[in-house]
């Protein structure tokens with residue numbers, strides 16, 4: 001039977017296109033009972049192919065022959081999506097055959113339909129590209145403004161099977177531009193405000209369901225990266241990229257060679273310490289001679305690479321970042337357990353962008369101390385901002 005497509009009135013027994021389409025999508029065009037792939041539906045004229053048929057669970061018409069009509073409570077809209085199944089011709093015949101009706105009561109067909117649709121959803125969810133929102137932070141580095149370009153972001157994301165939402169969605173591109181060069185109270189305050197503003201847009205997009213995954217591309221002074229990491233939503237899956245200096249791949253993790261391992265070491269007194277210095281020596285050594293007065297003798301917990309000296313291109317393997325993050329978390333746990341009297345932690349890092357962001361992400365609101373974050377200046381390390389206060 002071919003329906004007249006110009007006839008838009010829905011008569012009894014007619015199935016709306018919206019219902020038809022929804023059913024087709026939920027089943028991925030497969031028979032709900034035998035899972036065979038179907039082509040077209042009975043409105044389409046085709047030879048020798050498996051055509052989809054829309055079967056009623058509770059029969060659409062009155063009368064003794066109408067399948068499962070005896071179960072009708074009068075509450076079911078027989079043309080609703082809930083009452084319809086997309087089936088192949090063979091399965092349709094089987095479930096509607098008078099001898100099989102008892103074997104396929106409405107409740108059973110309903111269960112088959114639900115579990116089939118759940119299965120389709122699970123399979124299709126895990127395939128394809130992961131949709132991600134790119135968060136870009138750019139700032140002045142050595143005198144010039146640096147920001148990952150949209151092209152760099154798109155190429156990097158495609159390389160890991162991510163689909164950037166930049167072009168497909170209103171709220172897919174979150175760009176934070178930090179103006180001015182590091183130095184002075186005003187700079188740090190304005191930069192933190194700029195990060196807050198961008199992340200509040202990200203949070204809105206997460207709350208509205210637009211964003212379920214975040215990819216971070218940031219270039220900024222270390223304290224701001226720590227601040228960014230601390231403010232990132234910890235419930236949303238997040239992947240951090242960094243600009244690599246030693247290769248043409250730009251922002252992609254090279255993942256060549258062996259990942260770097262890290263170790264935690266602790267020095268200094270354990271009694272009654274008010275301050276604890278957390279050192280992260282990844283790009284270069286952190287020299288205590290440059291610490292501010294009062295911190296030189298404070299207990300120090302340091303995370304550094306094993307079997308290799310800190311250097312600027314140490315982090316080219318994404319697993320190295322994961323290794324760092326694990327050791328950094330254990331360093332923070334040590335600070336918490338070994339120095340219960342401490343009022344404040346001080347974070348001094350010589351680290352690439354990805355490490356600085358991870359260092360901030362690991363600081364936990366409930367259990368950790370307020371953390372002052374330091375910037376290296378010509379005179380030594382200077383506390384420029386604080387997180388977790």
Ligand SMILES: [Zn+2]
Pocket residue numbers: 031032033034035036087088089090091092
């Ligand atoms: Zn079938």
